[in-house]
Amino acid sequence: MPTPKFKPGQSGNPAGRPKDKTPATMLRKSIAEDIPEIITTLVRLAKEGDVQAAKVLMDRICPSLRPQALPVNIETGATLPETGGNVVNATLNGSIAPDIGSMLIRALAEQSKLIELQEMADRLHRLETLLESRA
Secondary structure (H helix, E strand, O other), X not given: OOOOXXXXXXXXXXXXXXXXXXXXXXXXXXXXXXXXXXXXXXXXXXXXXXXXHXXXXXXXXXXXXXXXXXXXXXXXXXXXXXXXXXXXHHHHOOOOOHHHHHXXXXXXXXXXXXXXXXXXXXHHXXXXXXXXXXX
């Protein structure tokens, strides 16, 4: 087996990553002095009707709104599979959007995992209790 280059716990680069060498940092430094002039130019261009300049300004001032989901009314079933079937049917008949249906199915799948883990923990507890009573 080859000998490792570095000992465990010893950095191969003790000085660390060079500071201020990322492209974003270098770009910021190169335009830092010109920011006021750039902003003034963007505002002037936007006022003159330049849509791209207006978009740049608006994106910085007013970020895009996030979509908000509307409440969903789906009949819950007696079991998770039955509820999942209701979600699929509601998605197929257009009562709910496909992306919402997909999120609901994922949530049901995660819920089933939680139930399964709880059942396993309960079962393990019963087995441990049984074994302790035999000892």
